[in-house]
Amino acid sequence: MRSSPCPALLLATVLALAGCGAEPEAKAPEPRPVRTVLAANRAAGDAITLTGHVEAQNEATYGFRIGGRVIERLVNVGDRVKPGQVLARLDPQDEQNALRSAQAAVSAANANLSQTRNQYERQRQLLARGFTPRAQYEQAEQAFLNARAQVEDAEARLRIAQDRLGFTELKADSAGVVTERRAEPGEVVQAGQAIVQVARQDGRDGVFEVPAQLLAGLPGDPEIQVSLASDxxxxATGRVREIAPQADPVTRTFRVRVGLIDPPEALRLGTTVTGRVVVDSGPVIEIPASALTRVNDKPAVWVVDPQARTVALRNVEVLRFSPATVAVAGGLQPMEIVVTAGVQALHPGQAVRLLEAAR
Structure with missing residues (x-):
């Protein structure tokens, strides 16, 4: 006879088979909560304020046209100078000696010219009467011409010596203010070496370092308000007079010189000023600064797909930025949803949950 299976054994077998079934499915990750803002176009005609300083429109660096030893420097930094005023002097002894030598050479040449002229006139008269050979006349004529050339040469050397003596005095050619001195009495200087620098009084500039993205938004001939930083x-108002053709290699900004129109006396050389101008770079999208991140060393933002509620990373073109906001000139379209908080913890395609309605 075959015995029937034990009920307890059957129950254990059924439970074991049930345990070998498929594992339960893993739960999908919860959408990450984020804060967002709705992108919208706005006018970019904002007032931009930059800090700069005042410089002279024209500065002249004066130096002697000859070398020598400086015996006097008659001006100091801050002194006002007039046209023709002597700024410094060289020791004139060598040039005075050269002048005396040139004067003596002129006297000797004139004496020789007078003697050869008399001989030439005498030979010319004798030749006309037939009392002297033509060869002797021609010899006297050649001596006379040589003597006259020597006088012209000596007189030219005299003028050079007089000029060089005048070069021992360094004179201003226009009114201005001394901004720098670069030599002291007793120094031996070379021709052309800078001795005194003078800011000419024919105008003042406000000088500013301007980022490249702001230059693109400047109107053709903007009117700029320049004010004293301390007051x-x-x-004063001004116009852009000059824009540097090359950016500074360190700051990557361009130096802009603003010609001031009738500036008040308080805007002295070297004072710190602020310049204010309204720039118009066309419509831009302004978003909170917290929305900005970087990818591939370029600015980027996270954009939400409104249907799938997932995020994607997109590069944008930044026009300008401040601690609170960023003006985007390209890369975003109006009505797109941009993540403004939680950007550091996102990855492409991640599901998100909006904490508040996009604005």
Whole structure:
């Protein structure tokens, strides 16, 4: 007889088979909560304020046209100078000696010219009467011409010696203010070496370092308000006079010189000023600065797909930025949803949950 299976054994077998079934499915990750903002176009005609300083429109660096030893420097930094005023002097002894030598050479040449002229006139008269050979006349004529050339040469050397003596005095050619001195009495200087620098009084500039993205938004001939940093009530208007053709290799900014129109006396050389101008770079999208991140060393933002509620990383073109906001000139379209908080913890294609309605 075959015995029937034990009920307890059957129950254990059923439970074991049930345990070998498929594992339960893993739960999908919860969408990450983020804060967002709705991108919208706005006018970019904002007032831009930059800090700069005042410089002279024209500066002249004066140096002697000859070398020598400086015996006097008659001006100091801050002194006002007039046209023709002597700024410094060289020791004139060598040039005075050269002048005396040139004067003596002129006297000797004139004496020789007088003697050869008399001989030439005498030979010419004798030749006309037939009392002297033509060869002797021609010899006297050649001596006379040589003597006259020597006088012209001596007189030219005299003028050079007089000029060189005048070069021992360094004179201003226009009115201005001394901004720098580069030599002291007793120094031996070379021709052309800088001795005194003078800011000419024919105008003043406000000088500013301007980022490249702001230059693109400047109108053709903007009017700029320049005010004293320590006293904003001191104001002058100006026009862009010069833009540097090459950016500074360190700051990557361009130096812009603004010619001041009738500047008040308080805007002295070297004072710190602020310049204010309204720039118009066309429509831009402004988003909170917290939305900005970087990818491939370029600015980027996270954009939300409104249907799938997932995020994607997109590069943008930044026009300008401040601690609070970023003006985007390209890369975003109006009505797109941009993540403004939680950007550091996102990855492409991640599902998100909006904490608040996009604005």
């Amino acid at each position: 904003p009530a001191v104001v």
